[in-house]
Amino acid sequence: MSDSVHKHSPQRPLDHAHSDHDHAGHDHSAHGHDHDHDHAADNHSAPVKFTPVVKHEHHAHSCCSHESAPAVVSVGNGSTENAQLSSFRIEAMDCPTEQTLIQNKLGKMSGIQKLEFNLINRVLGVWHELPSTDPIREAIGSLGMQADLIEQGADSETASLPAPSKPWWPLALSGVMAVAAEVIHFTDAAPNWVVAIIALVAILSGGLTTYKKGWIALKNFNLNINALMSIAVTGAVLIGQWPEAAMVMFLFTVAELIEAKSLDRARNAIGGLMQLTPETATVQQDGQWVEVEVKQIALGSLVRVKPGERIGLDGEVVSGQSTIDQAPITGESLPVEKTVGDKVFAGTINQAGSLEYAVTAAANNSTLARIIHAVEAAQGARAPTQRFVDSFSKIYTPAVFLLALAVAVIPPLFMGAAWFDWIYRALVLLVVACPCALVISTPVSIVSGLAAAARKGILVKGGVYLEMGHKLDYLALDKTGTITHGKPVQTDYVLLDEAFGEKAVAISASLAGRSDHPVSQAIATSARLDVHLQVDAFEALSGRGVKGEVEGRLYHLGNHRLVHEAGLCSPELEARLEALESQGKTVVLLFDETGPLALFAVADTVKDSSREAIAQLHALGVKTVMLTGDNPHTAKAIAAQVGIDQAQGNLLPTDKLQAIEDLYAKNHRVGMVGDGINDAPALARAEIGFAMAAAGTDTAIETADVALMDDDLRKIPAFIRLSRDTSAVLRQNIALALVIKVIFLAVTFAGVATMWMAVFADMGVSLLVVFNGLRLLRK
Numbered sequence: 082m083s084d085s086v087h088k089h090s091p092q093r094p095l096d097h098a099h100s101d102h103d104h105a106g107h108d109h110s111a112h113g114h115d116h117d118h119d120h121a122a123d124n125h126s127a128p129v130k131f132t133p134v135v136k137h138e139h140h141a142h143s144c145c146s147h148e149s150a151p152a153v154v155s156v157g158n159g160s161t162e163n164a165q166l167s168s169f170r171i172e173a174m175d176c177p178t179e180q181t182l183i184q185n186k187l188g189k190m191s192g193i194q195k196l197e198f199n200l201i202n203r204v205l206g207v208w209h210e211l212p213s214t215d216p217i218r219e220a221i222g223s224l225g226m227q228a229d230l231i232e233q234g235a236d237s238e239t240a241s242l243p244a245p246s247k248p249w250w251p252l253a254l255s256g257v258m259a260v261a262a263e264v265i266h267f268t269d270a271a272p273n274w275v276v277a278i279i280a281l282v283a284i285l286s287g288g289l290t291t292y293k294k295g296w297i298a299l300k301n302f303n304l305n306i307n308a309l310m311s312i313a314v315t316g317a318v319l320i321g322q323w324p325e326a327a328m329v330m331f332l333f334t335v336a337e338l339i340e341a342k343s344l345d346r347a348r349n350a351i352g353g354l355m356q357l358t359p360e361t362a363t364v365q366q367d368g369q370w371v372e373v374e375v376k377q378i379a380l381g382s383l384v385r386v387k388p389g390e391r392i393g394l395d396g397e398v399v400s401g402q403s404t405i406d407q408a409p410i411t412g413e414s415l416p417v418e419k420t421v422g423d424k425v426f427a428g429t430i431n432q433a434g435s436l437e438y439a440v441t442a443a444a445n446n447s448t449l450a451r452i453i454h455a456v457e458a459a460q461g462a463r464a465p466t467q468r469f470v471d472s473f474s475k476i477y478t479p480a481v482f483l484l485a486l487a488v489a490v491i492p493p494l495f496m497g498a499a500w501f502d503w504i505y506r507a508l509v510l511l512v513v514a515c516p517c518a519l520v521i522s523t524p525v526s527i528v529s530g531l532a533a534a535a536r537k538g539i540l541v542k543g544g545v546y547l548e549m550g551h552k553l554d555y556l557a558l559d560k561t562g563t564i565t566h567g568k569p570v571q572t573d574y575v576l577l578d579e580a581f582g583e584k585a586v587a588i589s590a591s592l593a594g595r596s597d598h599p600v601s602q603a604i605a606t607s608a609r610l611d612v613h614l615q616v617d618a619f620e621a622l623s624g625r626g627v628k629g630e631v632e633g634r635l636y637h638l639g640n641h642r643l644v645h646e647a648g649l650c651s652p653e654l655e656a657r658l659e660a661l662e663s664q665g666k667t668v669v670l671l672f673d674e675t676g677p678l679a680l681f682a683v684a685d686t687v688k689d690s691s692r693e694a695i696a697q698l699h700a701l702g703v704k705t706v707m708l709t710g711d712n713p714h715t716a717k718a719i720a721a722q723v724g725i726d727q728a729q730g731n732l733l734p735t736d737k738l739q740a741i742e743d744l745y746a747k748n749h750r751v752g753m754v755g756d757g758i759n760d761a762p763a764l765a766r767a768e769i770g771f772a773m774a775a776a777g778t779d780t781a782i783e784t785a786d787v788a789l790m791d792d793d794l795r796k797i798p799a800f801i802r803l804s805r806d807t808s809a810v811l812r813q814n815i816a817l818a819l820v821i822k823v824i825f826l827a828v829t830f831a832g833v834a835t836m837w838m839a840v841f842a843d844m845g846v847s848l849l850v851v852f853n854g855l856r857l858l859r860k
Contacts, residue, residue: 163210164194164195164208164209164210165208165209165210166206166207166208167206167207167209167214167217167230168204168205168206168207168230168231169204169205169206169207169214169217169218169221169228169229169230169231170202170203170204170228170229170231171183171203171204171205171221171226171227171228171229172203172226172227173203173225173226173227174198174203174205174226178294178298178305178306178307179224179226180198181303181305182224182297182298182301182303182305183196183198183205183221183224183226184196184198185301185303186220186221186223186224186301187207187217187220187221190216190217190220192209192210192211192216193207193208193209193210193211193217194208194209194210195207195208196208204231205221205228214230218230224297224301225293225294225297251286251287251289252286252287252331252334252335252338254282254283254286254287255282255283255284255286255287255288255327255330255331255334256283256287256331256335257283258279258280258282258283258286258327259280259283259287259324259327259328259330259331260328261279261283262276262279262280262283262323262324262327262328263324263327263328265279265324266323266324267324273321273323276323276324277323279327280318280323280324280326280327281323281327283327283328283330283331284314284318284326284327284330287330287331287334288310288314288330288331288333288334290334291307291310291311291330291333291334291337292311294307294308295307295308295309295310295311295312296311299311304478304479304482305478309478309482309511309512310329310330310333310511310512312508312511313329313508313509313511313512313836314326314329314330316504316507316508316511317329317505317508317836320501320504320505322505322836325835325836325837326836328836328837328840329512329836329837329839329840332837332840332841332844333840333844336840336844336845336847336848337844339848357391357427357428357449358375358391358393358427358428358444358447358449359375359390359391359393360374360375361373361374361375361393362375362378362384362386362393362394363384363385363386363387364378364382364383364384364385365382365383365384365385370385375393375394375427375444376444376445378393378394378440378443378444379440379443380440380441380442380443381439381440382439382440383399383437383438383439383440384396384437384438384439384440385435385436385437386431386435386436386437386438387431387435388403388431388432388433388434388435389430389431389432390430390431391428391429391430391431392405392425392426392427392428392429392430392431392438393427393444394427394440394441394442394443394444394447395424395425395426395427395440395441395442395447395448396424396425396438396439396440396441396442397422397423397424397425397438397439397441398419398420398421398422398423398424398425398436398437398438399421399437399438399439400421400436400437401420401421401434401435401436401437402418402419402420402421402434402436403418403419403431403432403433403434403435403436404416404417404418404419404432404433404434405417405419405425405429405430405431405432406429406430406432407426407429407791408429408538410426410428410429410448410449410452410538410790416432419436424441425438426447426448426449427442427444427447427448427449427450428447428449448790452535452540452790473519477519481510481511481514482511484510484514485507485508485510485511485514486507488503488506488507488510488830489503489504489506489507489508490503502832505836506829506830506832506834508836509829509834509835509836509838509839510826510829510839512836512839512840512843513822513825513826513829513834513839513842513843514822514826514843519815519818519819522811522814522815522818522850522851522853522854523811523814523815525850525851525854525855526807526810526811526814526850526853526854526857527544527547527548527807527811528854529807529854529855529856529857529858530544530547530803530804530806530807530810530857531544531547532858533803533857533858533859534547534800534803537796537799537803538789538790538791538793538796539787539788539789539790539796539799539800539803540785540787540788540789540790541786541787541800542785542786542787542788543786546769546786546787547803547804547807548804548807548808548811549768549769549804550752550769550787550800550801550803550804550805551801551804551805551807551808552750552768553703553750553751553752553768553769553801554702554703554704554749554750555703555704555705555706555744555749555750555751555752556698556703556704556705556706556751556752556753556754556797557705557706557707557708557737557740557741557744557751557752557753557754557763557767558705558706558707558708558725558753558754558794559707559708559709559754559755559760559773560685560707560709560711560716560719561599561685561709561711562773562792563691563754563755563773563792563794564687564688564691564707564719564723564725564794565685565686565687565688565691565719566685566686566687566688567599567685568599568685568686569599569600569603569667569683569684569685569686570603570607570683570684571603571604571606571607571681571682571683572666572682572683572684573661573666573680573681573682574586574607574679574680574681574682575657575679575680576678576679577654577676577677577678577679577680578675578676578677578678578679581678581679585671585678585679586608586610586679587608587610587613587614588614588631588636588671588678589604589608589638589669589671589679589681590604590605590607590608590610590613591610591613591614591615591616591629591631592616592619592627592628592629592631592636592638592671593605593638594613595616595619595627595629596621596627599685600667600669600683601627603683604669604681604683614631614632615631615632616629616630616631617629617630617631618630618635622637622639622643623733624642624710624733625639625640625642625643625646626638626639626640626643626669627639634673635673635674636671636672636673636678637671637672637673638669638670638671639669639670640667640668640669640670640712641658641662641668641670641712642731643670644670644672644677647672649672649676649677654677657680658680659714661680661682662712662713662714662715662718663714663718664684664718665684665714665715665718665719665722666682666683666684666715667682667683667684667685667711667712667715668680668681668682668683668712669681669682669683685719687719687722687723688792688794690793690794690795691723691794692722692723692724693795694793694794694795694797694798695723695724695725695794696724697795697798698797698798698801699724699726700798701798701801701802703798703801704726704727704749705725705726705727706725706726706727706728706729706740706744707719707720707725707727707728707729708729708732708736708737708740708753708763709728709729709730709732710730710731710732710733711730711731712730712731713728713729713730713731714730715730716728716729716730717730734760734762734763735762737760737762737763738762738763738766740763741753741763741766741767742766750768751767751768752767752768752769752770752771752797753766753767753769753770753771754771754773754794754797755770755771755772755773764785769786769787770785770786770787771785771786771787771788771789771797771800772785772787772788772789773789773792773794787800803857806857807857810853810854810856810857813853814850814853814854817846817849817850817853818846818850821842821845821846822842822846825838825839825842
């Protein structure tokens with residue numbers, strides 16, 4: 082892997098970075114204002130394309146192009162060009178132990194090109210060129226695991242069904258027998274052969290599954306926890322430690338069960354979102370309102386939702402007015418007013434009035450469904466710490482096995498020590514040195530953090546970003562729609578040529594009406610014209626404005642820069658422009674070849690949440706810079722209002738990208754906030770790209786590293802705090818696991834530790850790190 086890696090994966094090309102409002106108004110920069118569409122392109126007739134941007138070398142070592150997909154392993158030639166994808170649900174595959182076995186087994190089969198492991202949902206994706214999936218299922222079956230083929234198109238609810246419950250009595254019998262063997266042995270109430278029989282019943286009733294898994298692992302030359310535990314228990318039996326062998330197997334099985342239940346809690350933390358969507362909705366059919374399963378409702382259908390009901394599908398309100406609790410999607414604490422033309426989302430709750438909405442997305446493609454899919458994919462990805470731990474364990478486990486072998490053999494052979502004593506110590510060493518706690522600590526913490534973020538309306542696209550967030554020390558922000566509301570209004574109008582009179586307003590409104598930019602729309606709306614003038618030869622001037630012919634005469638409507646380039650700026654006009662711009666207003670001028678004809682000033686309003694968010698960022702030690710296409714005066718005025726450290730104006734997309742590069746050159750770790758679409762170069766270059774209001778933008782969920790489901794900037798400091806908590810938990814877990822291992826290794830060499838103490842040490846620390854990771858769910 083090269084030291085430089087691309088930010089975006091091939092599955093999410095920036096070529097898709099155009100939204101439903103990137104259309105006729107090709108003059109997104111008619112006035113230098115920095116709405117999220119600033120200077121994107123002069124012509125949107127083709128998809129917007131950007132030069133691939135290379136991630137900064139600070140984290141190039143992470144070896145990942147994007148962490149929003151399950152852990153992928155290339156086998157064969159790794160090509161999927163002519164391969165088909167088959168997905169299997171494997172109940173027994175829920176940790177790296179099983180992944181390694183499957184990877185080694187399938188990796189040797191011809192016709193298999195790539196494996197995608199999603200341990201959280203126990204799903205394996207196999208890219209293959211085989212005529213049938215039978216060989217794949219047979220290979221997995223030989224490992225003692227059952228692979229059930231998932232039908233193509235199955236939804237998450239089907240693909241991630243809960244694991245079937247197992248009978249409890251074998252474990253109960255194992256516990257009773259293990260305790261009985263210990264008591265009888267301690268009191269010497271029966272012969273040793275009775276103790277052996279009772280212990281054997283305990284071992285087989287509670288540990289048969291462990292033995293089976295251990296044997297399969299050994300056959301495949303894999304020293305996993307089951308193999309180590311099987312060797313340790315068998316060794317204890319061979320040296321006559323029957324009661325201890327029984328107790329060790331019972332304690333191990335109990336600990337495994339508790340750990341599995343804890344992992345299920347982390348695994349299902351996001352799964353509760355699936356239950357938010359009702360199974361049926363009231364749909365209009367042939368003039369009647371009938372109950373229909375949401376999965377069967379077609380796009381464009383008219384759906385009615387009563388007060389108190391959950392909304393079943395994404396849609397647009399066509400009649401009625403109400404307040405909607407959108408917390409499951411956006412994390413907003415307060416209900417949102419909805420009326421005709423507003424969007425509603427599946428899984429949200431209608432609180433007040435009755436609404437009717439037209440369905441805009443199928444059940445499996447709703448915003449809620451995309452959130453679930455994105456988090457599931459992020460859970461399958463590996464954060465840097467997890468990749469380190471997995472690599473470490475591959476070396477650590479064989480080394481421990483060889484060390485245990487040396488402990489069992491060298492002292493008796495060369496030092497005259499007792500065989501029984503040192504073989505016992507070697508068996509204790511095998512148990513206590515198992516890397517299970519290390520391996521399991523990172524995925525539990527990452528999944529808990531991802532779920533906690535999703536509950537806040539923060540969609541993190543991979544563990545790498547959750548773990549990286551705590552390193553950010555600089556945040557670059559777009560202005561319009563990020564810091565401000567993005568809905569500017571016209572505040573000033575000055576007629577500069579009396580000969581034109583009201584015609585200047587009509588000409589300006591006609592030109593502005595051809596643009597979908599908020600500043601242009603503010604001018605067009607303010608004019609309140611019933612009929613616009615005919616505009617011919619209309620053309621967008623990137624980063625400057627627009628021009629067009631009205632009644633055979635060429636007019637320009639543009640920003641300060643465009644007037645300068647036309648050579649029409651006089652000292653008097655310059656002073657007037659600076660006075661307005663110093664107030665944070667965007668100035669647009671209408672002019673022809675004779676000179677300026679009219680002046681318009683437009684202002685956007687700052688969100689209250691922006692001031693609080695910037696203050697929180699500063700409290701966290703994160704500096705801020707505004708990168709905007711608006712003029713420097715406006716940029717500085719807005720920055721001063723909200724407390725931003727720096728402001729740069731008159732920036733094209735390439736200029737914003739360069740600003741990020743400049744911060745990198747000063748050794749800063751930089752995040753970028755935009756809409757995930759036309760700020761794509763800067764968003765891609767930043768270590769973490771944050772997309773605002775992703776719930777209203779389909780592409781933002783796909784393109785952002787972190788998608789904020791509403792437009793509340795305070796979610797970014799919340800994300801950074803969560804990232805710091807996650808990073809702290811990861812460090813705590815690794816330190817806890819290693820320290821306890823070292824302590825018990827020393828105790829083992831001293832001859833003090835027993836096997837059941839070793840089980841408590843190993844599985845106890847595993848449970849500690851799991852519970853510590855689960856604390857993040859409460860954040």
